[in-house]
Amino acid sequence: MTVTLDSAALRVLAPPLPARLSLTPRTTLAGRLDGAWWPRSRNLDAEFPALLDALDETWGRVTRVTVNPTHWPVIPHKVPVTGHTLHVGWFTEQDPDKVILLSRGAGRWDLLVIPPETEPAAAAQLMSAAALPGSVLTAGALLTAEAVTGGAVEARGGEDAWEAEGGACVSPFGYPMGCRSGPAPTHA
Structure with a gap:
């Protein structure tokens, strides 16, 4: 005997886990992303209810995605x-690594979508980076940067990685942050 349950019936049997979400703090510094969402699967029927439940209090009723x-x-x-x-x-x-949420009268929000199979440490870095106020990085750029730098940093020890990457002069994704790594120039 085969039993088929639809996604609504499954939600009644097992309530969805809370959404894994990181949002940009409310500031006047607008960026390209308003945060990041790390779904547990690629099933939108199963994932959207938890996401919208988490956002309803913060952003109001999202009606379109x-x-x-x-x-x-x-x-x-x-x-x-x-x-x-x-x-x-x-x-x-649309950027394949982004979801756009629309709310009547309240606006639009763009979230980086972190692939469900992403390792927790990499997902945590991506969630933090996507929630930085004023960031000019796109969803695709963040995921590409994590793919390029993620494995190399994990292979070294923390102190070795700090030294090899220039310490505090480099962002978590290996981009220079505008500070000098050598001694300050002297004026004669």
């Missing part, structure tokens, strides 16, 4: 969430 279909095997048109229905759209022109 857009994604790029590159990383999502199934994109539902509508997802039932607490108290309303979320309308989901997709655009191939």
